[in-house]
Structure formats: structure tokens, C-alpha cells
Amino acid sequence: MLGLFRKKSSSLLGIDINATAITVLALSRQGAGYRVEAFAREPLLPGVVQGRQIVDPEALGMALLRAWSGSGSRLRDSVVAVPGEALISKLIEVPAGLSDEELENQIALEASQYIPYALEDVALDFEVQGPVPGNSRRVQVLLVACRNEQVESLEAVLALAGLRARVVDSEPLALERGLALTIARALPQASLALLDLGADISTFSVMRGQRVIYGREQLFGSRQLMEALGRHHGLTLDEALLAQRKGCLPQGCNEDVLQPFGLQVQEQVVLALQQFSASAQQQPLDLLLLAGTASALDGLARAVEQCSGVATAIADPVRNMSVSHRLDSQQLADQAPGLLLACGLALRGLY
Numbered sequence: 598m599l600g601l602f603r604k605k606s607s608s609l610l611g612i613d614i615n616a617t618a619i620t621v622l623a624l625s626r627q628g629a630g631y632r633v634e635a636f637a638r639e640p641l642l643p644g645v646v647q648g649r650q651i652v653d654p655e656a657l658g659m660a661l662l663r664a665w666s667g668s669g670s671r672l673r674d675s676v677v678a679v680p681g682e683a684l685i686s687k688l689i690e691v692p693a694g695l696s697d698e699e700l701e702n703q704i705a706l707e708a709s710q711y712i713p714y715a716l717e718d719v720a721l722d723f724e725v726q727g728p729v730p731g732n733s734r735r736v737q738v739l740l741v742a743c744r745n746e747q748v749e750s751l752e753a754v755l756a757l758a759g760l761r762a763r764v765v766d767s768e769p770l771a772l773e774r775g776l777a778l779t780i781a782r783a784l785p786q787a788s789l790a791l792l793d794l795g796a797d798i799s800t801f802s803v804m805r806g807q808r809v810i811y812g813r814e815q816l817f818g819s820r821q822l823m824e825a826l827g828r829h830h831g832l833t834l835d836e837a838l839l840a841q842r843k844g845c846l847p848q849g850c851n852e853d854v855l856q857p858f859g860l861q862v863q864e865q866v867v868l869a870l871q872q873f874s875a876s877a878q879q880q881p882l883d884l885l886l887l888a889g890t891a892s893a894l895d896g897l898a899r900a901v902e903q904c905s906g907v908a909t910a911i912a913d914p915v916r917n918m919s920v921s922h923r924l925d926s927q928q929l930a931d932q933a934p935g936l937l938l939a940c941g942l943a944l945r946g947l948y
Contacts, residue, residue, distance in 0.1 A: 607946055608672060608946050609674055609942075610622070610623050610635070610668075610670055610673070610674065610675040611675070611939045611941070611942030611943030611944075611945070612675050612677045612760075612942065613942060614677065614754075615646065615796060616647065616796040617640065617796045618639060618640050619638070619639045619641065620637070620932075620935065620936065620938075621638075621664045622635065622636050622668075622936060622939040622942070623635035623672055623943055624918070624940070624943040624944060630917060631918045631947070632919045632920070633915055633921060633924060635669050635670030635923075636668055636924055636928075636929055636932075637664045638664065639660045639663050639664035641656075641657070645657050648798065649682070649683070649798075651750050651751075654757065657754050657757075658755075658756075659757070659758075661754060661755070662757070662758040665758055669921075673761055674761050674946075675764075676762070676765070676942045676946060677751045677755065677762055677764075677765055678942060679766070679768065681769040683743055683747045684741055684742070684743050685711070685742045686740065686741050687711045688726070688737055688739055688740075689740055690729055690736070691707065691735065691736060693734055693735055700723075700725075704738065705721070707740065708740060708742065711740065712742045719742045719743060719745060720742065720744075720745055720748050722741050722742075724741075725738050726738060741767065751765060766945055769809060769812060770941075771938055772937060772941055773804065773941070774940075774941035775936075775937040775939075775944070776802070776804050776809070776886075776941075777804070777807040778940060779913065779916075787804075787883040787884055788880055788883050788884075789804045789885075790803050790804075790870075790873070791803075791885075791887075792865065792866055792885070792886070792888070793938075794818060794819050794891045796819055796823070797818045798815070798816060798817075798818055799814070799815045799817050799889070800812065800813070800815075801873070803882070805880070810878045811873060813873075815869065817865050819890065822858040825853075829849075830847045830850050830854070834891060841855070841894065842895070855894055859894060859896070859900055862887075863900055863901055863904045866885070866905050870907070882907050884907070884909070884910065885905060885907040886910055886911070887901065887909065887910070887911055887912065887934070888911075888935070888937045889934060890934060892911055898911050911934050912937055913930075914936055914940040915930075915936060915940065916933070
């Protein structure tokens with residue numbers, strides 16, 4: 598079982614693994630809100646993770662151990678995510694009123710019709726969605742499956758760091774959770790778009806009523822920006838963002854590197870909006886959020902708003918959270934645009 602939907606009452610360490618860094622984040626409940634208890638981000642050397650594939654599990658495991666040690670957390674039970682493209686999802690119908698055992702047996706029978714692999718080679722999970730519209734005698738069930746090797750590779754990396762995978766989530770569901778947290782108080786029923794800038798792949802999603810109704814990946818990311826910063830100015834992306842805020846960028850960096858990247862982001866936004874407008878889910882948007890470390894470039898949100906005609910802001914899932922005195926609040930705030938997925942994963946243990 599993947600454990601995508603199983604309820605957990607205790608805190609879990611959210612671990613976001615991408616091509617450039619590992620982020621670990623732990624949250625706790627505080628009244629009606631949340632508190633950030635632990636946080637660390639560990640950069641990865643090129644080639645450790647390529648795209649969505651783990652190439653060097655030993656190096657990744659050691660980087661995770663450094664991140665966990667630096668986070669100050671003593672949680673070992675963790676939640677990680679499988680990319681959406683690695684999952685098979687199907688909404689099926691089954692009779693209402695089945696016991697848990699009967700439902701699991703029925704799901705196993707139904708799964709063989711929709712999954713193109715031997716059932717012993719996949720991890721399965723499901724969630725009852727509610728009655729079939731117009732037919733209370735049947736219920737809709739979301740069936741999710743993933744190849745065992747996807748789960749086992751993540752579990753092996755965690756084991757190298759002395760951690761345990763209590764839940765293997767799906768990236769789209771975790772991202773939805775992080776987005777819902779970001780807008781829950783201010784715009785609970787808004788139509789919200791998100792462009793999450795990854796290193797090689799960016800994800801454009803649209804949420805309505807705190808549920809993602811549309812998603813599309815784009816072969817575009819911040820890797821070229823990071824390479825250009827290193828090659829021409831000897832800077833990492835984090836160093837360039839700090840220098841930009843302090844007004845001390847190297848001569849030519851803004852004109853030669855940052856502005857061209859900003860124009861590329863604008864082109865990607867326009868393309869994504871055009872594709873969404875042509876889809877069956879198209880509808881007017883109330884807000885566009887930018888996420889990912891590169892989204893914090895000064896003036897980027899303003900430029901995107903001007904070219905798209907949609908109100909635009911930088912995602913900040915931890916804005917309304919309190920922060921443990923052990924953590925650097927400014928460092929956390931600086932990294933906030935890249936914490937949507939980690940937040941969504943850490944929340945998984947508090948549902």
C-alpha cells in the first residue's frame with residue numbers, strides 16, 4: 598500500500614527531494630494554525646538526481662542525513678512523495694455499505710482491470726470520495742497505484758539516513774495540500790493558478806475551491822539560470838537573490854542573466870494560460886502564484902502580472918505560521934517560495 602490517504606495523528610517529517618536540493622520540514626499544530634518546528638535545505642551536486650530519477654542513492658542518502666541533522670528535528674518517521682507521472686489514478690464505482698475488508702477485496706478485483714502491471718509489482722491505495730451522483734447505492738473510489746520500485750527507491754534513500762517512510766504521498770496531492778493552506782483564509786473559494794518553477798520541469802496547476810482541477814508540466818526550469826549565474830558571476834541562485842535584495846549584484850548580472858530569465862518565465866506563463874484557456878476546465882482566474890526558489894527574483898511577480906493580466910504573488914505557505922526559536926526566521930522566509938511541497942508533505946501527518 599502506498600499510504601496516500603491513511604490518516605496519521607502524529608507529526609511526520611516532510612521530505613522534498615528534487616534535482617537541486619533536499620528540503621526537510623516539520624510542523625506542529627498551534628491552536629487553529631501551525632508552527633514550524635524544524636527546517637533545513639541541503640543542496641545536491643549535479644547528477645545525484647536527474648529529472649525525477651534518483652541516480653546516486655548513496656550521495657542522496659548522505660545529503661538527507663546532513664539536512665536532517667541540520668534541521669534540529671529528532672523525528673525519524675517521514676513522508677515523501679512520488680511524482681504524479683509515476684502514478685496511475687482511476688475513479689471507480691463500487692457498491693455502498695461494504696465493510697473495510699469487503700471494500701479492500703473489491704478494490705483488488707477492480708484494480709486488475711485498470712493497472713497494466715501484475716498486482717504483485719505495484720503498491721495500491723484508495724480513498725472513498727462519496728456517493729455516485731444520483732445513485733446512493735454506489736460510491737466513487739479514487740484508486741491509485743505505483744510501481745513498487747518507485748516506493749522502494751525512496752525507502753532505501755531514507756534508510757541510508759536512518760529515517761523511515763511512514764507515508765509515501767503523491768506530489769500532486771501534497772502540492773494541493775500546500776496550496777490549500779496558502780490560500781485557505783484569504784481566498785477559500787478562489788480560482789487560483791500556480792506556476793511552480795523546478796530545476797528542469799515546471800508545473801502549472803489550477804485550483805478551485807481548494808481542489809486542483811487542472812495540471813500540466815512544462816519542460817522549463819531554473820537550471821539554465823543557475824548555470825549562467827555560476828559560469829559568468831560565480832554565484833549560486835541563493836547568493837544572487839541575497840545580492841539582489843541588498844542591491845549589490847555584480848555588474849551586468851541583472852541585464853545579462855536575470856532579466857532574460859524573467860522574460861522566459863513570462864513566456865511560459867502566457868503559454869500555460871493559453872493552454873488552460875483551451876481546456877475543458879477553463880475559467881477566469883483570481884490569482885496566479887509563483888513558487889520555487891527562482892520565483893523570488895525581484896520584480897518577477899510584477900512583470901508576470903503585467904504580461905498575463907492576472908493578479909500575481911509569490912507563494913508563501915509559512916507566512917501565517919509561528920516559528921520555533923531554534924530556527925532562523927529570516928532564512929525560512931527567504932526559502933518560503935520553495936516550500937510548498939515540503940509543507941504539503943509535513944501537513945500529511947497532522948490530518
